[in-house]
Amino acid sequence: MIKVINLENQENASYYAAIQIIKQLKTQSNSVLGLATGGTMIELYKSLNHLIHVNCIDLSDVKTFNLDEYININSNHEQSYKTYMYNNFIKQNKTFNEENFFIPNGNADDLQTEIERYEKLIKHYGYIDLQILGIGENGHIGFNEPGTAFTSKTHIVNLEASTIEANSRYFNTSEEVPNQAITMGISTILKAKKIILLAFGESKKYALRKLLDGNIEESLPASILNKHSNVEILVDNQALGI
Numbered sequence: 390m391i392k393v394i395n396l397e398n399q400e401n402a403s404y405y406a407a408i409q410i411i412k413q414l415k416t417q418s419n420s421v422l423g424l425a426t427g428g429t430m431i432e433l434y435k436s437l438n439h440l441i442h443v444n445c446i447d448l449s450d451v452k453t454f455n456l457d458e459y460i461n462i463n464s465n466h467e468q469s470y471k472t473y474m475y476n477n478f479i480k481q482n483k484t485f486n487e488e489n490f491f492i493p494n495g496n497a498d499d500l501q502t503e504i505e506r507y508e509k510l511i512k513h514y515g516y517i518d519l520q521i522l523g524i525g526e527n528g529h530i531g532f533n534e535p536g537t538a539f540t541s542k543t544h545i546v547n548l549e550a551s552t553i554e555a556n557s558r559y560f561n562t563s564e565e566v567p568n569q570a571i572t573m574g575i576s577t578i579l580k581a582k583k584i585i586l587l588a589f590g591e592s593k594k595y596a597l598r599k600l601l602d603g604n605i606e607e608s609l610p611a612s613i614l615n616k617h618s619n620v621e622i623l624v625d626n627q628a629l630g631i
């Protein structure tokens with residue numbers, strides 16, 4: 390079941406999402422969190438770091454799995470998602486144990502082994518308790534682009550031209566944007582007990598409207614969320630078109 394909550398702007402919605410994460414961590418100190426990157430999540434990490442601090446939350450038993458990582462980008466590159474997580478979350482939280490931070494390795498010598506390793510690791514920890522998701526302009530979740538099988542596990546993807554274009558704002562030129570990534574699969578994401586999806590801005594309006602239409606089709610990966618029992622979608626006015 391999907392519950393849509395309009396919090397009018399990104400700041401409010403990010404704070405609301407951060408409160409949900411704090412509640413999860415207070416209920417279960419060894420929670421497995423599924424984390425996301427991208428522009429949408431910047432404010433969320435700011436609010437989350439603040440709330441972790443003021444609530445004195447001990448993160449030492451928390452495990453985190455990131456949704457995706459680019460292939461063939463140095464993990465120290467300023468635009469790798471590993472670097473993003475260090476800057477926006479890990480560095481800010483002294484009680485977080487880096488050994489509990491998991492992200493696909495897009496530089497692995499054997500990418501096939503890497504995707505299998507990542508999937509097994511998520512399974513080993515009992516799958517995700519609370520998954521945070523963004524949504525692509527084309528309706529992708531993680532980097533599961535349109536047409537990805539709903540049954541997919543962690544896999545390698547060729548990024549769509551529209552995704553490369555959307556991400557090029559973080560790179561000097563669009564040629565520099567990696568064109569492949571490793572992503573958690575759709576079936577892996579769906580095993581999460583609870584999912585919170587954040588969608589902000591006019592550019593997400595189309596994908597959000599299609600998702601909320603309720604038609605479940607692989608051409609809009611996020612539409613499968615209509616089948617999940619516990620999804621909250623937090624939006625701003627622009628994403629709703631009001």
Ligand code: PGA
Nearest residue numbers: 427428429430523524525
């Ligand atoms: P964005 O990406 O937060 O940079 O818009 C979201 C996504 O592609 O899932």
